[in-house]
Amino acid sequence: xxxxxxxxxxxxxxxxxxxxxxxxxxxxxxxxxxxxxxxxxxxxxxxxxxxxxxxxxxxxxxxxxxxxxxxxxxxxxxxxxxxxxxxxxxxxxxxxxxxxxxxxxxxxxxxxxxxxxxxxxxxxxxxxxxxxxxxxxxxxxxxxxxxxxxxxxxxxxxxxxxxxxxxxxxxxxxxxxxxxxxxxxxxxxxxxxxxxxxxxxxxxxxxxxxxxx
Amino acid sequence: xxxxxxxxxxxxxxxxxxxxxxxxxxxxxxxxxxxxxxxxxxxxxxxxxxxxxxxxxxxxxxxxxxxxxxxxxxxxxxxxxxxxxxxxxxxxxxxxxxxxxxxxxxxxxxxxxxxxxxxxxxxxxxxxxxxxxxxxxxxxxxxxxxxxxxxxxxxxxxxxxxxxxxxxxxxxxxxxxxxxxxxxxxxxxxxxxxxxxxxxxxxxxxxxxxxxxxxxxxxxxxxxxxxxxxxxxxxxxxxxxxxxxxxxxxxxxxxxxxxxxxxxxxxxxxxxxxxxxxxxxxxxxxxxxxxxxxxxxxxxxxxxxxxxxxxxxxxxxxxxxxxxxxxxxxxxx
Numbered sequence: 001x002x003x004x005x006x007x008x009x010x011x012x013x014x015x016x017x018x019x020x021x022x023x024x025x026x027x028x029x030x031x032x033x034x035x036x037x038x039x040x041x042x043x044x045x046x047x048x049x050x051x052x053x054x055x056x057x058x059x060x061x062x063x064x065x066x067x068x069x070x071x072x073x074x075x076x077x078x079x080x081x082x083x084x085x086x087x088x089x090x091x092x093x094x095x096x097x098x099x100x101x102x103x104x105x106x107x108x109x110x111x112x113x114x115x116x117x118x119x120x121x122x123x124x125x126x127x128x129x130x131x132x133x134x135x136x137x138x139x140x141x142x143x144x145x146x147x148x149x150x151x152x153x154x155x156x157x158x159x160x161x162x163x164x165x166x167x168x169x170x171x172x173x174x175x176x177x178x179x180x181x182x183x184x185x186x187x188x189x190x191x192x193x194x195x196x197x198x199x200x201x202x203x204x205x206x207x208x209x210x211x212x213x
Numbered sequence: 214x215x216x217x218x219x220x221x222x223x224x225x226x227x228x229x230x231x232x233x234x235x236x237x238x239x240x241x242x243x244x245x246x247x248x249x250x251x252x253x254x255x256x257x258x259x260x261x262x263x264x265x266x267x268x269x270x271x272x273x274x275x276x277x278x279x280x281x282x283x284x285x286x287x288x289x290x291x292x293x294x295x296x297x298x299x300x301x302x303x304x305x306x307x308x309x310x311x312x313x314x315x316x317x318x319x320x321x322x323x324x325x326x327x328x329x330x331x332x333x334x335x336x337x338x339x340x341x342x343x344x345x346x347x348x349x350x351x352x353x354x355x356x357x358x359x360x361x362x363x364x365x366x367x368x369x370x371x372x373x374x375x376x377x378x379x380x381x382x383x384x385x386x387x388x389x390x391x392x393x394x395x396x397x398x399x400x401x402x403x404x405x406x407x408x409x410x411x412x413x414x415x416x417x418x419x420x421x422x423x424x425x426x427x428x429x430x431x432x433x434x435x436x437x438x439x440x441x442x443x444x445x446x447x448x449x450x451x452x453x454x455x456x457x458x459x460x461x462x463x464x465x466x467x468x469x470x471x472x473x474x475x476x477x478x479x480x481x482x483x484x485x486x487x488x489x490x491x492x493x494x495x496x497x498x499x500x501x502x503x504x505x506x507x508x509x510x511x512x513x514x515x516x517x518x519x520x521x522x523x524x525x526x527x528x529x530x531x532x533x534x535x536x537x538x539x540x541x542x543x544x545x546x
Contacts, residue, residue: 029415037419039292039293039295039412076298076331077299080295080298083324084296084298085328122331177323
């Protein structure tokens, strides 16, 4: 049973998230070809590889803040495109919102929420615009409402919420980004950024399932 | 559908190889910004307002082939169809800064906006003043009242040319930005695709069109446009496009304009001249005088067949800026 995560646990969680996104590159590419220009998977994989290298660089003797910020910086510097700015901003702002050497459920929910707010400010997107926010916000809400559950359970629930959120973006009309110009024609296809979020949270859940055992 | 044949090596290395190729092609006038996917002028005057342009690669000659004397001081190169990262933009910003601030000119896309904005904030932290004037010339998607949400397409050439001249002559960043904003507000473009380009990394077409279909209002990234129609004879298509462009500003009897017929890649000079003939007759009928005509591949999307028509309303100041001598790989006058 684990109710808090130290720096090494956060680093392991982020590593697992990055690894899953890299593995899912073809799925993301296909999703982006439907309503974008098909480069989302390539960019995310590039950013996540840089994130893995950055995590290698800081090692296990780290803090949650440093691990999140290292991942955010790496994604921002190496991904490019809207995805680099959005996901880089998300992880950086999440990291900046964690002060202590370990983070509990409420602290992590708060930090992710600060990350989501930073994305909204940067990208001028809002919930329902068919963006990554539509997967991130349900995951954060699930974490916030997690009660006494340990991180293994919280991770599974957050991943499930992100997955549902990503799936629901298929029915939305895009309010920002290039898909906005497609109007109704993007309906029926999920947002690639939201899919990336669901893979990130699924990857985190895989790591958290083994944590504290 | 067979994969298109492209003269490339490793798709992941295209951007780096294009930068090297451009530097060589410049015969000493351009250099790479150290350790960055960015191109800059070899020799820059001191105390100049700097102009930085850029965006996703794959649209050559936009943007890097418009770096040179009288045009941009540097261009930042994202991956194919993807915005450059803030780190590259910041490096290039530092490299061109000569104490008078840096003007950013690029197309209005979510990815570009975020990455350039982050870079501008980082530059501000270092004491470098940055002003941004985005290209918002695409009349297809948003009504005039929401012009700020429009994409930047072919008319980016006009804005970069004016910005290059303005930054060469203005003594302050604010003065240069005001001249470029004036140009921005007077440029209108509409594009049509007849067959898609393809993404170098995957070889996949950026969208699929039926034999008799065209895509109206496409962007320059190969993303689908906003509406599909049937293929029409050139004059009918140009007439329909011209009406949308003319009505948007609107352009009026007595106006003096610059005209750009931009090939998106595969459309030939033959076709552009057929289009130009029709466009000039329409403008003559409307009492609009064409002072300057540009035609050719100015802002492309790989081997996409299609073209865009851009008009820029001119006043004496803007016309002089457009005519000001310049050098670059992609355009010189």
